[in-house]
Amino acid sequence: MRELAKELKVSVATVSKALSDSHEISERTKKKVLEAAARLNYTLNPYASSLRNKKSKTIAVVLPEVADNFFSLAINGIQSVAEKKGYHVLIYLSHEKFSNEKSILAECTSGRVDGVLIAVSSETTDAGHILNLQRQNIPIAFFDREFEGVAVAKVITNDFECGYLSAVHLIKNGCKKPVFLSISSSLAICNNRAKGFKAALLDNKITIPEKAVIECKGSKEQVYSQIKNLLTSINRPDGIVASVERLAMSVYLVCHQMQLSIPNEIKVIVFSTLETAPILNPPLTTITQPAFEIGKTAAELLFKGIEKKKYNMVNETIMLPSVLIQRTSSQMC
Amino acid sequence: MRELAKELKVSVATVSKALSDSHEISERTKKKVLEAAARLNYTLNPYASSLRNKKSKTIAVVLPEVADNFFSLAINGIQSVAEKKGYHVLIYLSHEKFSNEKSILAECTSGRVDGVLIAVSSETTDAGHILNLQRQNIPIAFFDREFEGVAVAKVITNDFECGYLSAVHLIKNGCKKPVFLSISSSLAICNNRAKGFKAALLDNKITIPEKAVIECKGSKEQVYSQIKNLLTSINRPDGIVASVERLAMSVYLVCHQMQLSIPNEIKVIVFSTLETAPILNPPLTTITQPAFEIGKTAAELLFKGIEKKKYNMVNETIMLPSVLIQRTSSQMC
DNA sequence: ATGAAAGCGCTAACAC
DNA sequence: GTGTTAGCGCTTTCAT
Numbered sequence: 001m002r003e004l005a006k007e008l009k010v011s012v013a014t015v016s017k018a019l020s021d022s023h024e025i026s027e028r029t030k031k032k033v034l035e036a037a038a039r040l041n042y043t044l045n046p047y048a049s050s051l052r053n054k055k056s057k058t059i060a061v062v063l064p065e066v067a068d069n070f071f072s073l074a075i076n077g078i079q080s081v082a083e084k085k086g087y088h089v090l091i092y093l094s095h096e097k098f099s100n101e102k103s104i105l106a107e108c109t110s111g112r113v114d115g116v117l118i119a120v121s122s123e124t125t126d127a128g129h130i131l132n133l134q135r136q137n138i139p140i141a142f143f144d145r146e147f148e149g150v151a152v153a154k155v156i157t158n159d160f161e162c163g164y165l166s167a168v169h170l171i172k173n174g175c176k177k178p179v180f181l182s183i184s185s186s187l188a189i190c191n192n193r194a195k196g197f198k199a200a201l202l203d204n205k206i207t208i209p210e211k212a213v214i215e216c217k218g219s220k221e222q223v224y225s226q227i228k229n230l231l232t233s234i235n236r237p238d239g240i241v242a243s244v245e246r247l248a249m250s251v252y253l254v255c256h257q258m259q260l261s262i263p264n265e266i267k268v269i270v271f272s273t274l275e276t277a278p279i280l281n282p283p284l285t286t287i288t289q290p291a292f293e294i295g296k297t298a299a300e301l302l303f304k305g306i307e308k309k310k311y312n313m314v315n316e317t318i319m320l321p322s323v324l325i326q327r328t329s330s331q332m333c
Numbered sequence: 334m335r336e337l338a339k340e341l342k343v344s345v346a347t348v349s350k351a352l353s354d355s356h357e358i359s360e361r362t363k364k365k366v367l368e369a370a371a372r373l374n375y376t377l378n379p380y381a382s383s384l385r386n387k388k389s390k391t392i393a394v395v396l397p398e399v400a401d402n403f404f405s406l407a408i409n410g411i412q413s414v415a416e417k418k419g420y421h422v423l424i425y426l427s428h429e430k431f432s433n434e435k436s437i438l439a440e441c442t443s444g445r446v447d448g449v450l451i452a453v454s455s456e457t458t459d460a461g462h463i464l465n466l467q468r469q470n471i472p473i474a475f476f477d478r479e480f481e482g483v484a485v486a487k488v489i490t491n492d493f494e495c496g497y498l499s500a501v502h503l504i505k506n507g508c509k510k511p512v513f514l515s516i517s518s519s520l521a522i523c524n525n526r527a528k529g530f531k532a533a534l535l536d537n538k539i540t541i542p543e544k545a546v547i548e549c550k551g552s553k554e555q556v557y558s559q560i561k562n563l564l565t566s567i568n569r570p571d572g573i574v575a576s577v578e579r580l581a582m583s584v585y586l587v588c589h590q591m592q593l594s595i596p597n598e599i600k601v602i603v604f605s606t607l608e609t610a611p612i613l614n615p616p617l618t619t620i621t622q623p624a625f626e627i628g629k630t631a632a633e634l635l636f637k638g639i640e641k642k643k644y645n646m647v648n649e650t651i652m653l654p655s656v657l658i659q660r661t662s663s664q665m666c
Numbered sequence: 667a668t669g670a671a672a673g674c675g676c677t678a679a680c681a682c
Numbered sequence: 683g684t685g686t687t688a689g690c691g692c693t694t695t696c697a698t
Contacts, residue, residue: 011669016693043443047380048691051674067405075399079426091424093412110376252612279585281614344685349677359683381675384690
């Protein structure tokens with residue numbers, strides 16, 4: 001910037017003002033400065049600006065994993081609004097570990113970011129790290145995976161309702177003993193979906209077996225063998241509702257490997273935005289969440305919090321509806 | 334930091350040195366400082382450090398889209414090494430637009446990032462924006478999607494070879510008139526794969542039709558109808574090699590909709606890391622790239638460039654092998 | 667309309 | 683082993 005100023009024989013202050021299009025600078029000088037900046041390929045040092053202005057123009061997105069259609073689409077949604085606002089997006093992966101999540105949020109302090117969007121890990125059992133950010137006046141919002149019981153803004157889906165719907169759908173299509181596959185007993189999305197699922201069983205006079213909700217934890221291989229155990233057990237379920245996308249693969253693989261026919265011997269529904277659902281064998285019935293919209297809405301909410309000093313976003317809860325898309329995997333035989 | 338210093342009745346310099354574990358500080362003071370920092374929940378202001386040190390400890394990843402298994406996995410790989418190095422990752426999406434890519438790279442200057450990893454858009458026809466970064470001594474490397482003919486480090490796959498292999502595989506399984514689906518005539522990965530494909534036809538004495546390589550551009554709908562046109566044409570191919578993951582959906586959908594049997598009436602191979610390939614209808618033969626490894630390797634290469642001042646990474650080219658995984662979609666009938 | 671100068675929070679060279 | 687101080691590149695009063 002100093003060079004620019006010297007080149008043009010004006011002060012750095014003038015250059016700075018010209019670049020930020022201040023009205024105290026004459027059109028002529030502005031033009032001159034802009035032109036010279038372009039010619040010399042000059043860009044503001046963003047960190048000097050951040051230091052001065054105490055805002056970074058960047059947000060953090062914290063999520064369990066990125067190799068998942070839902071989260072990818074959500075990132076797209078977030079990015080689309082960040083871009084429009086001229087914000088930068090830092091991506092952090094917790095890999096479903098609470099400890100990672102804590103250290104990530106610790107990094108988000110001291111002005112590194114102006115706000116954070118988070119989908120909590122399946123291990124998160126405490127919101128201290130989140131409240132800690134709030135205490136430092138860093139706006140934060142949940143998207144999809146909230147931590148319940150804290151005053152934090154969130155964009156979620158109608159999980160209970162969809163859990164309910166999925167069970168009703170299975171029952172209507174002939175299931176007598178469906179089960180629900182969870183991935184964590186501390187994850188609100190799983191719990192609410194499971195609650196809806198169980199409520200539907202009750203309402204339809206199906207006795208809820210003790211193992212109505214099964215937790216599939218661990219590595220891919222572990223999940224695979226848990227599902228295999230389930231499906232080879234004496235009292236095999238005749239329907240499955242899987243709570244998250246990544247369970248779909250394992251369920252299908254086990255069934256294929258066991259030559260268990262979907263939907264004849266077992267019906268399957270998965271909460272998922274898998275693009276390939278229609279071309280799977282058989283086409284998979286999904287509860288499809290508006291992933292892009294969730295990301296977009298959460299980002300918009302966050303920016304409201306960032307931009308309006310006095311706006312209290314803490315109690316905002318936006319619920320976006322998912323839809324059940326019926327395909328072959330859950331069809332009555 | 335000043336508060337910390339005051340609290341402990343030492344100077345800010347001491348605190349700074351203690352926090353960076355300088356050897357000129359006694360263990361006792363270090364312990365005191367660390368303890369107080371933890372207690373007061375203090376974190377360094379990263380941008381003040383960046384300004385001072387002229388390094389941001391962050392890298393940029395620029396890619397066409399994130400809702401794609403390949404890119405998601407690559408991000409994972411990149412993130413895994415960035416995390417280990419204590420670096421932060423900014424994600425930028427070009428949405429396959431050259432103009433976006435240019436403005437993104439312009440934002441990466443002036444110290445915002447210490448290096449950039451890029452998979453170029455399908456529209457990129459010029460490397461000026463990339464060379465521009467190099468001129469400013471910002472290390473940059475291609476991963477997967479390189480721009481050919483410029484002296485920039487890259488981590489790529491054996492595209493020609495895999496194109497060749499895919500054609501040979503189709504021919505061995507009975508195809509007489511396979512075609513290759515590209516998404517851009519300026520994308521090196523597509524061109525090299527197509528070249529290999531054509532070379533194999535030649536070597537196997539199959540006359541190359543004028544429409545051996547077909548460019549599928551535009552929105553999902555446009556791609557869909559282009560493929561539909563192809564498959565309803567009088568001279569329908571009996572085999573398809575699709576150059577990128579996102580073409581898989583359209584090919585399968587068109588075939589399903591036309592009741593065209595895969596692999597009986599047409600065989601299909603896709604360059605893809607689609608996790609669901611084995612459970613598609615029918616299971617899809619893929620050329621699977623080592624996506625995570627590509628990201629990881631590219632990041633490691635970039636960090637070599639970032640950390641060693643004099644190391645010239647510009648001429649590094651690392652080629653990682655993809656593998657053909659045979660499944661039903663390409664089977665001899 | 668333009669410029670001089672202070673200071674954002676940190677680090678490093680130098681003094682003690 | 684610890685402290686003083688200058689300055690990273692920018693923005694913003696306050697003068698002129």
